[in-house]
Amino acid sequence: MSKTTTKREKILWKRQIPLFLMTIPGCIYLMINNYIPIFGIFIAFKNIDYGKGIFKSDWVGLSNFTYLFKTKDAFIMTRNTVLYNLAFIIIGTVMGIAVGIMLSELRGKFKSKFYQTMILLPYLLSWVIVAYIGYAFMSNDTGLLNNTILPKLGLKPVSWYAEPKAWPFILTFVNIWKGIGYSSILYLSTIIGIDKSLYEAAQVDGASKWKQIRNITLPLLKPMVIMLVIMNIGRIFNSDFGLFYQLPMNSGALYPTTQTIDTYVYRGLMQLNDVSMSAAAGLYQSVVGFMLVIIANSIVRKVSSENALF
Amino acid sequence: MANSKNERIFQLIINVFLMIMVILVIIPIWLLIAGSITDDASLVSNGYSLIPKVFSLSAYEYLLFKSKDIFHALGISFLITAIGTAVSLMITPLLAYPLSRKDFVARNFISFFVFFTMLFNGGIVPSYIMWTQLFHIKNTLWALIIPNLLMNGFSVIMMKNYFAQNIPLELIEASKIDGAGELYIFRKVVLPLSLPIMATIGLLVGIGFWNDWTNGLYYVNDSRYFSLQNLLNRILTNVQFLASSTEISQGGGANMKLPAVSIRMAIAVVGVVPIMALYPFFQKYFVKGITIGAVKG
Numbered sequence: 231m232s233k234t235t236t237k238r239e240k241i242l243w244k245r246q247i248p249l250f251l252m253t254i255p256g257c258i259y260l261m262i263n264n265y266i267p268i269f270g271i272f273i274a275f276k277n278i279d280y281g282k283g284i285f286k287s288d289w290v291g292l293s294n295f296t297y298l299f300k301t302k303d304a305f306i307m308t309r310n311t312v313l314y315n316l317a318f319i320i321i322g323t324v325m326g327i328a329v330g331i332m333l334s335e336l337r338g339k340f341k342s343k344f345y346q347t348m349i350l351l352p353y354l355l356s357w358v359i360v361a362y363i364g365y366a367f368m369s370n371d372t373g374l375l376n377n378t379i380l381p382k383l384g385l386k387p388v389s390w391y392a393e394p395k396a397w398p399f400i401l402t403f404v405n406i407w408k409g410i411g412y413s414s415i416l417y418l419s420t421i422i423g424i425d426k427s428l429y430e431a432a433q434v435d436g437a438s439k440w441k442q443i444r445n446i447t448l449p450l451l452k453p454m455v456i457m458l459v460i461m462n463i464g465r466i467f468n469s470d471f472g473l474f475y476q477l478p479m480n481s482g483a484l485y486p487t488t489q490t491i492d493t494y495v496y497r498g499l500m501q502l503n504d505v506s507m508s509a510a511a512g513l514y515q516s517v518v519g520f521m522l523v524i525i526a527n528s529i530v531r532k533v534s535s536e537n538a539l540f
Numbered sequence: 541m542a543n544s545k546n547e548r549i550f551q552l553i554i555n556v557f558l559m560i561m562v563i564l565v566i567i568p569i570w571l572l573i574a575g576s577i578t579d580d581a582s583l584v585s586n587g588y589s590l591i592p593k594v595f596s597l598s599a600y601e602y603l604l605f606k607s608k609d610i611f612h613a614l615g616i617s618f619l620i621t622a623i624g625t626a627v628s629l630m631i632t633p634l635l636a637y638p639l640s641r642k643d644f645v646a647r648n649f650i651s652f653f654v655f656f657t658m659l660f661n662g663g664i665v666p667s668y669i670m671w672t673q674l675f676h677i678k679n680t681l682w683a684l685i686i687p688n689l690l691m692n693g694f695s696v697i698m699m700k701n702y703f704a705q706n707i708p709l710e711l712i713e714a715s716k717i718d719g720a721g722e723l724y725i726f727r728k729v730v731l732p733l734s735l736p737i738m739a740t741i742g743l744l745v746g747i748g749f750w751n752d753w754t755n756g757l758y759y760v761n762d763s764r765y766f767s768l769q770n771l772l773n774r775i776l777t778n779v780q781f782l783a784s785s786t787e788i789s790q791g792g793g794a795n796m797k798l799p800a801v802s803i804r805m806a807i808a809v810v811g812v813v814p815i816m817a818l819y820p821f822f823q824k825y826f827v828k829g830i831t832i833g834a835v836k837g
Contacts, residue, residue: 246645248722249638253650256635259691263667264657266674270666284669329561332554341555347823348562351569354815356751358772362808363568365776366575366588372801374571377587407564412830419831439550471754479777495664500758505665512663520660540655 271516274509294510303494307511311490314474315466317402318409323459325410330417331447335439346418350411357472360404364477368400391479394487401488405473420454421447453534461539464526467491467519491515569812576600576806580799599799599806609763610807613771617811620684620767621749628690628745629738633703636696637726640703641712651700658693668758683759684767689748695741698832702737703730740829743822750815768811775804 274294276287298304329349336342352360367374368390376387390396424447432442469490478488491511498508523539531538571588579594586593603610638644639651671677671687707730715725731738756770763781766774774781819826 245643245716245722249641249644250646252634252722252726253638253646255631256691256696257650257653259631260654260657260693262670263686263688263690264661266670267662267666268660269662270670271662273666273669284673329558332558335550336554336558337551345558345562346827347819348565349558350823350826351565351816351819354747354751354819355569355812356753356769358753358769358776359572359808359812361776362772362805363572366571366805367568369588372583372587374588374590378589407568410561415827415830438546476753476773499665499668505669509663509665512665516661516663523659 271509271513274506274513276506278505278509290506294506295514298507298510298514303489304511306486307489307491307494310487311469311492312466314398314401314405314469314490315462317398318405319459319462319466321402322406322409322413323455325406326413327417327448327451327455329410329414330421331443333414333418334421334447335443346411346415350415352408353411355408357470357476360408360472361476361479364400364404365479391481392483394484397478397484397487401473401477404477405470408473416458417451417454420451424450456533457530460526460530460533461523464523465519466522467515469493471496572805572812573809576802576809578802580802583801596799596802599802602799602803603806603810607803610768610771610810612764613766613768614810616681616684616766617750617768620681621746624685624689624749625742625746627685628695629742632691632695632741633699633731633734633738634726635691636699637703637730639696639700640707642709654693654696656693664758671759678759679762679765681765684752684755684765685749687755687759689745689752689755695744698829699734699737699741702734702832706737707733736825736828737832739822739825740832743825744829747815768807772804772807772811775807 273284275289275291276284277290277294278284279287282288333342333345336345355363365373368376370376370387370389370391373390375390380387388396390400428446429442432446437445469492471492474488474490474493475496478484481488491514495508495512495515498504498511502508527539567590571590574590574592575583575588576599577595577597578589578592579596580598582592582594582596635650635654639647639654641647667687671683677683677686711729712725715729720728751769753767753769753773756765756767757773760766760770763771763774
């Protein structure tokens, strides 16, 4: 009896080895790309001097952080990151649901496909290309806005790349423009999954389209919406580097309304050569972001446990 | 009767709204294309316009005959997209498949190892220092391929879910009884059944490589290793760069003036065309990717 079990276990382990081997390349990649940098967070507690080397640079305790939070930058980049994300979450969710519902109510398969194809297009463009398009619209003397549209409306030209006040609107518009196809298709896929007989029954009862949407579609979308919104709130400390770096073309005059934590980290590391400050800001983002995801997830688990991420 | 009239009005409103959105998508993209087919001097004096004031293909002519650098960058873009996508489609399913097997002993541990990368990261500064100081990746082709883009936890979990839901365990058991090894089963049984997810992930990864400019921004400043996106990024803020880099390939007999503004738009169009050309064919998989992406880990 015992002999057969050991034999079976042996075969089992022999079966496990190939499975282990298969995971090795991927695990090595994640180890290098994702885990080694985590061990590198000690850099934020050092005064990095490339001359001395990373490991021999002096420990400075928390002074990178105290210095960072004394500057105005810390407040500005945190405020911008959080406020932009809130705007994107609210407007993006409402628009995504509205367009998703429209696509689902649309008669004609070809038409629906056509609209989906078109509004998803911007999602496929790189941020560099989007910056070119932005420049064609907003360039000071050759842009379409200053050259054609504003004069026709009898308005004065605006130097867009030096006017911080305009950018909350521009960035929000472009973010929605690029992302609406993605989010509306996400909601559309949930709507398609709704039981058709519910609508048929409502129609028999004489419910109007608007009533059907309000009483069937929206309530059934709710779990999905709640999950996505809370998960987005968990990522509220992260910003899309391309949106905030490429679109304003790295214009210094715009920093008050375009600087986010991600652009600050980039500029500190690559342009100002202030590695320690940049590392401190990066760690600040990672740690707060991590806590927010954990909190967001535990809230989702309370609201509807089957939608929790973990 | 009243109902069908309401329905028609409802359809009309939807169509009008969606049409406006389509126009808001088309106009900006068209503005880019229009810029590339406008005469350069006219573009400088009259500005960008939706209908070219003076039509000219000289930017494309210049691209075709005078600019080795742009072809070089285009080649790099194709190369990193091809290599990156191929490697990604090897290591991602290899990691995802064992995680989908309930009888794999390290399943939970490795799943968590993958999942944790989605929750916490060390940030860009430690990554940057690791890649440049430890692996000396700066100004190599590897810099455009390896950091961040090859694989991420998200695609591993997407694939794992697909395997778990679509490959019947009985099929694997039956192959085992026939004496097939794990690798053989993976190649001959699992992969052929997984073409949709392979196409979806391959597509997302491929677009990621083609559109990426951040790796080049951090790790490449030698223009020999610029991808098309890096080149575009550089010449957006520095028109001079293009002039100085193309002069070399022009040699002495330059009877053609560099169309500095329109050529930038033409290069941007070249960067978009491959994606637009393939889009109708891969749209199905792309939409599928969005919808299965919504499924949690």
